[in-house]
Amino acid sequence: DAGVTQSPTHLIKTRGQQVTLRCSPKSGHDTVSWYQQALGQGPQFIFQYYEEEERQRGNFPDRFSGHQFPNYSSELNVNALLLGDSALYLCASSPGTGGTEAFFGQGTRLTVV
Amino acid sequence: AQSVSQHNHHVILSEAASLELGCNYSYGGTVNLFWYVQYPGQHLQLLLKYFSGDPLVKGIKGFEAEFIKSKFSFNLRKPSVQWSDTAEYFCAVNPLRAAGNKLTFGGGTRVLVKP
Numbered sequence: 001d002a003g004v005t006q007s008p009t010h011l012i013k014t015r016g017q018q019v020t021l022r023c024s025p026k027s028g029h030d031t032v033s034w035y036q037q038a039l040g041q042g043p044q045f046i047f048q049y050y051e052e053e054e055r056q057r058g059n060f061p062d063r064f065s066g067h068q069f070p071n072y073s074s075e076l077n078v079n080a081l082l083l084g085d086s087a088l089y090l091c092a093s094s095p096g097t098g099g100t101e102a103f104f105g106q107g108t109r110l111t112v113v
Numbered sequence: 114a115q116s117v118s119q120h121n122h123h124v125i126l127s128e129a130a131s132l133e134l135g136c137n138y139s140y141g142g143t144v145n146l147f148w149y150v151q152y153p154g155q156h157l158q159l160l161l162k163y164f165s166g167d168p169l170v171k172g173i174k175g176f177e178a179e180f181i182k183s184k185f186s187f188n189l190r191k192p193s194v195q196w197s198d199t200a201e202y203f204c205a206v207n208p209l210r211a212a213g214n215k216l217t218f219g220g221g222t223r224v225l226v227k228p
Binding site: 003004031033035040041042043044045048056058090092094100101102103104105106107 | 117119147149155156157158159162203205214215216217218219220221
């Protein structure tokens, strides 16, 4: 049973560019959340998708957007990249939205130069 | 806004020593509480969770945590650590009143166990 898978594992982009990160949830999970983990800090909630809609959003600008597909997989898009967007981006999946345990992927390490 | 504080950023121990990591949260309502661990090069994994009931919860690998509601605390303990417990530990909170399962994490504690 595959857990949460994310791609790519590493990515280098230039300031001003756009990036798309992908996530496949654990089998049987229909809710996907995205987190940003800056170096030396804990993960910060970006947003959550359920039934192909954004259900909750953290304190991130509109440059951060997402999508969920009918098969529950998800994408995180970041436009107009800033140096400060360099971080580990984590995807977490869970069954439903009711405060259950979240399972995390390995993350995508994004470096903006 | 809710927040989670982990008191120690770095902890260095010798094998067989006891470990206690502090976690305090600021949220007045009912919460679900979690401890996650991130071993070097690996993804975040759940160590243990508290939803309700016995405030002393046991997790994997000999870890336990105690929820003290009056202190808004959820401290993690292990009586005797091993070298393999070297990792970063994160406390996280999910307020039940909020829709969904958004987690608010603490800043993490890096634990180094010397052999």
